[in-house]
Amino acid sequence: xxxxxxxxxxxxxxxxxxxxxxxxxxxxxxxxxxxxxxxxxxxxxxxxxxxxxxxxxxxxxxxxxxxxxxxxxxxxxxxxxxxxxxxxxxxxxxxxxxxxxxxxxxxxxxxxxxxxxxxxxxxxxxxxxxxxxxxxxxxxxxxxxxxxxxxxxxxxxxxxxxxxxxxxxxxxxxx
Numbered sequence: 001x002x003x004x005x006x007x008x009x010x011x012x013x014x015x016x017x018x019x020x021x022x023x024x025x026x027x028x029x030x031x032x033x034x035x036x037x038x039x040x041x042x043x044x045x046x047x048x049x050x051x052x053x054x055x056x057x058x059x060x061x062x063x064x065x066x067x068x069x070x071x072x073x074x075x076x077x078x079x080x081x082x083x084x085x086x087x088x089x090x091x092x093x094x095x096x097x098x099x100x101x102x103x104x105x106x107x108x109x110x111x112x113x114x115x116x117x118x119x120x121x122x123x124x125x126x127x128x129x130x131x132x133x134x135x136x137x138x139x140x141x142x143x144x145x146x147x148x149x150x151x152x153x154x155x156x157x158x159x160x161x162x163x164x165x166x167x168x169x170x171x172x173x174x175x
Contacts, residue, residue, distance in 0.1 A: 014074045016112045018082060018120070021062065021069035028071075028078055029054045032100030042098050042136070072099065072113045079104045082117045084131075092132045092169070093121065111145045118149060122172050130171045137164045 032038060033049050061069050067085035071078050080099035087094060095117060099110050121131055133151060135142050143153075143166060151168040158164050 017073045018070035025071050026058050094132045111148050114149045130169050132169050134165045
């Protein structure tokens with residue numbers, strides 16, 4: 001796992017690699033998680049997040065035995081984050097992805113990275129039958145990308161306080 005999960009984004013001829021999250025990557029999250037446009041697409045939290053809060057969250061991620069955090073690289077540039085985790089009380093594993101660097105949006109890189117993460121997950125966890133993700137209903141680009149990876153819409157989760165979310169699921173493909 002140390003050398004990372006490698007692949008290509010054919011559309012832009014970029015070498016995509018997923019590398020294990022390390023504390024040296026934490027400053028990227030301060031920039032990414034406090035980007036208003038990215039937060040609008042991925043989160044219901046609009047307040048700024050301090051470096052201290054980010055460090056606390058990410059240190060917890062590193063200690064979590066049921067979670068795997070990766071930094072997405074495109075031609076060795078650190079551009080985003082993928083988290084695969086099994087939350088307490090949830091039946092299925094979940095995946096979360098965000099490209100923090102906007103200039104890499106709409107190039108197929110997120111789709112390629114998510115395909116790699118799914119391939120890694122189903123190889124590592126051979127008994128798992130599916131992988132879930134949640135996406136805000138207004139994040140059309142992400143939904144389209146997830147569908148390209150093989151995720152299917154399962155249902156809409158309605159919220160009285162926040163935005164509605166689409167639950168999507170990808171099943172293991174037979175070889």
